[in-house]
Amino acid sequence: MMAIRLAIFDWDGTLMDSIGRIVACVELAASDCGLPLPTQQQIQQIIGLSLGVGLAGLFGLEEGSEPCDRLIDRYRYHYLHDDTPSPLFAGATDLLHDWHGRGILLAVATGKSRRGLDRVLDETGLRPLFAASRGADEANSKPDPLMLNQILAELGVAVDEAVMIGDSIHDLGMAKALGMASIGVTWGVHDKARLAEFEPLLIADTMVQLRAALD
Numbered sequence: 001m002m003a004i005r006l007a008i009f010d011w012d013g014t015l016m017d018s019i020g021r022i023v024a025c026v027e028l029a030a031s032d033c034g035l036p037l038p039t040q041q042q043i044q045q046i047i048g049l050s051l052g053v054g055l056a057g058l059f060g061l062e063e064g065s066e067p068c069d070r071l072i073d074r075y076r077y078h079y080l081h082d083d084t085p086s087p088l089f090a091g092a093t094d095l096l097h098d099w100h101g102r103g104i105l106l107a108v109a110t111g112k113s114r115r116g117l118d119r120v121l122d123e124t125g126l127r128p129l130f131a132a133s134r135g136a137d138e139a140n141s142k143p144d145p146l147m148l149n150q151i152l153a154e155l156g157v158a159v160d161e162a163v164m165i166g167d168s169i170h171d172l173g174m175a176k177a178l179g180m181a182s183i184g185v186t187w188g189v190h191d192k193a194r195l196a197e198f199e200p201l202l203i204a205d206t207m208v209q210l211r212a213a214l215d
Contacts, residue, residue: 008151010168010171011117012111013047022043035059047096048171051075054141088189095210098211099211107131165210167184172200186204187206
């Protein structure tokens with residue numbers, strides 16, 4: 001479909017099936033803090049944003065305030081201890097190895113913190129495949145394109161040689177703000193209609209379709 005040098009992936013909902021775990025941990029954190037429980041759909045809408053921005057917006061709190069910081073702390077506690085399965089999506093590892101083997105640079109731009117991202121990169125054994133990565137505490141929250149700019153600068157790749165791949169409007173909005181091509185995937189938080197609003201080159205319904213995009 002296209003010839004590129006760099007594929008930048010979102011993590012949660014794109015490579016890893018972690019939506020259920022995120023929802024559960026937000027619910028547990030809200031209960032700990034005596035806050036009303038949002039619906040699962042409401043929680044899913046903040047996945048991909050930095051934790052502070054997402055939780056502050058979801059619960060009507062001021063980012064950086066004591067109530068928001070306590071909520072974040074409880075979320076992080078539960079995320080470390082919750083046993084909700086969060087496997088990689090079927091076919092994700094094969095896709096990454098295939099593209100890496102073909103000389104395509106791979107990177108991650110995620111709403112996870114650096115600590116959280118490092119943990120999953122090591123747990124999955126995928127760290128050696130990625131040439132660069134950025135977490136939410138190293139740049140502005142999506143859809144601000146700062147983390148994409150940082151990755152491009154680090155790797156010396158032009159914006160028209162890269163593609164952003166993600167499951168949310170936050171991912172595609174970040175790419176569109178920078179004038180970068182994007183590919184949406186429908187196995188995460190946002191459906192095809194919402195992703196299409198950001199004019200991606202492709203919306204993939206399966207990992208096979210995504211893998212074929214760069215053939």
